[in-house]
Amino acid sequence: MRKYSFLWMLFPALLLYTVFIAYPFFSSLGLSFFDWPGIGPKKFIGLANYKNILSGFMASEFYRALWHNIVFFIWSLILSVVPGLFFAFLLAADIKGTKWLKIIFFFPNTLAIVVVGFLWGLLLNPQWGLVNQLFRVLGLGFLAKPWLGDTKTALPTIIFVTAWRGLGFYILVYLAAIIGVDREMTEAARIDGATELQIAGRIILPHLYPIIATTAMLKFIWTFNIFDIVYAMEGTQGGPAGSTDVLGTLFYRIAFGGLGSSQVGMGLGATVVTLIFLVVFPVSIFYVFIVERRVERGE
Amino acid sequence: MFRLNRFQKVIVWAFLLLLAFVNLYPIGIMILSSFKSTREIFLKPFNLPAVWRWQNYVSAWQRADFATYFKNSILVTAVSIASILLVSSMAAYVIARFDFKFKRSIYLYMLAGLALPTRLAIIPIFLIMRNLHLLDKLSGLVIVYTAGGIAFSVFLLVNFFKKLPHDIEDSAQIDGAGPFRIYWQIDLPLLKPALVTVAMFNFIDVWNDFFFPLILLSSKVKKTIPLGLQAFFGEYTIEWDILFAALNISVLPVLILFLILSKQFIAGMTEGALK
Structure with missing residues (x-):
């Protein structure tokens, strides 16, 4: 047994990960089949929670929030990848003296999302806001x-603020990939007479497709978990009139209360989370698969 | 990388500086406004402060009980990062250096955590914490952050461990050093840059986190900075001078750290996507 004396060093990580991450994911799935306010006995109700959310009294709220997440994903993907x-490319074009620019571009990423939300909330105030x-x-x-405060502009505004915070990350990830392209090519x-624009568009850009795909997958996973920015700028109700309500805020109201909740319950909340998970899961699996394949290749 | 003539260079730099401006302007306004009176913020938003009112900071600091929030945030972040580094580097060392049954499956199982947003497991986490009587305790937060940071940290560190040369280790083994001693005395010191990268990545996540404190903490004296800031904004909605000051206070520690360690920060936060 002495041969395996090193194994104990693996256990703290394995234990913490299993108890507080892996197990809760399965446990959440289990809870979604119960009616349970959080205390007292659980009542098994089969698929009733799913029915209530997908076609019952929660359906309109749920689909509205889901739609907002989808809109959020598409627009914030465009606003990250294109300017990113x-x-x-601009940074790569004339790389000398750009160290400070990189720091400036990246800086908003280090701010807490709630700080960004509150700051822009003040800047966007209708009377006194600077904007x-x-x-x-x-x-x-x-x-x-x-x-x-306008149902038409609220969600686009939040998407814009999120893009403002995140852009630097995409710029620097893409920049690293551009610099990584083989110079000989x-x-x-x-x-052979290619113009600089052709080199960028036809030679370098195709090499960036894998990293663009990776960032798109990450964006997808992140977007279906957004909560802080909506909470900070529009509150738990996703106001005005639910026009910025996303799955994260809907879930929060159901599981952990908040005024005006139509229904509070851990079972119903677990169902929303499970549904979010079902949306994210295929992308997650694909992402891990890609990461794993890169590890296998031994980068 | 590209060959540009002078005209093209001017255009490139015009765009770059425009983005720098878009990034810095709101931050600059945040800083300047924090030194003005509320009236001044409203009526002369673009001007420099007529008088630099440092007392805004004093009132924000006192009214929001920032001292407590800072203490809590520093404690939670420091202990979480230390725990993440310790447990993850031990696990990564074992995975990178030894062969044993089910190693591949165990590693894949942990890699899955890369794609599982911890937030989605919040209900059971909340219930577990309630059963362990760790609700409204900073130690509960530390446990969640440590568990949540493991997947990514192990993943990064395994790659770094694999790159370390084996020969020093082999000679140490011949000298009779056990696996823990080799890990602690030989490998860890060589891994310092990697540990800094991992620490930076987790620092931003933990320090800025709003979601878990919101769910797991309830009493005022336990609040971390983002949660304290939220309570503050709910309370003083019209006193913009101290609101701006409070925002600045909450940003300052990260700003300083970022300016000192920007390279490590950027590496820490972009590494995961590139790998």
């Missing part, structure tokens, strides 16, 4: 709107 690539005052000064008074193309 654009600025990564509207700026529009008025620039003679664009028609753009001075209650951005967070770009030099050869240059000798």
Whole structure:
């Protein structure tokens, strides 16, 4: 047995991970078949929670939140990848002296999401917020709107603020990938008479597809977990009139209360989480598969 | 990387500086506003403060009980990161250096955690903490963060352990050193840069986390900075001078650390996506 004396060093991590991460995932699935307010006896109700959410009294709220998550994903993906690539190429184009720019671009990522939410909440205040005052000064008074108070603009505004915080991450990830492209290939193309734009678009860009796909997968997983930014800017109700309600805030109201909840329950909450998980799971599995394959190849 | 003429360079830099401006402007406004009176913020939002009102910081600090929030945040973050580094590096060492049955399955099982957002497991985590009487305790938070940080940290560290040269270890083994001593005395010191990267990644996650404190903590004296900030914003909605000051206070420690260790920060946060 002495041969395996090293194994104990694996156990603390394995134990913590199993008890507090892996087990809760399965336990959550189990809870979704019960009616349970959080204390007292659990009542098994089969698929009733799923029925209530997918086609019952919770359906309209659920699909609205799900739709907002989907919209959020699509727009924030576009707002991350397109400017992310654009600025990564610009940084790569003239790399000298860009150390400070990289730090500036990345800085918003280090801010807590609630801090970003509160800051922009103040900046976007309809009367005194700087954004509207700026529009008025620039003679664009028609753009001075209650951005967070209008059901049409609230969600796009939150998506924009999220993109503002996250962009630097994408720029730097793509930049690292661009720099990683084999120089010989770009030099050869240059000798063959390719313009700089052709080198960027036809030679380097295709090499970035895998990393773009990876960031898109991460974005997908993250987007279906958003909560903080909506909470900080629009509250647990996802106001105004539920126009920014996402699965995260819907779940929070159901499982942990909050005024105006139509129904409070751990079983129902676990069902929402399980449904979120079902949406995220295929992408997650694919992501782990890719990560694992890279590890296997021994990078 | 690209060959540009002078005109193209000007265009490239114009765009880069524009983005720098878009990033810095809100931050600059946040800093300047924190030194103004509320009236000044409203009426002269673009000007420099007429008088630099440092007392905004004093009132924000006192009214929000920031001293307590800072103490809690520092404690939780420091202990969480130390625990993550210890348990993850031990596990990574075993996975990278030894062969045993089910090793591959165990590693894959832990890698799965990379894609499982811990938040989705919050209900059972909440219930477990309730059973363990760890609700509203900072130690409960530390446990959740440690468990949640393991997957990514083990993953990164395994790759680093694999890159270490084997020969020093082999000679130590001949000298009779056990696995723990080899790990602790030989491998860990060589892994310092990797440990810093892992620490940085987890630092941002833990320090800025709002969700778990919101669910797991309830009393005022236990609040961490993001949660304390939230209570503060709910209470003083119209006193913008101290709201801005409070935002700055909450940002300052990370800002300083980021400026000192920006390279490690950026490596820590982008490494996961690149690997």
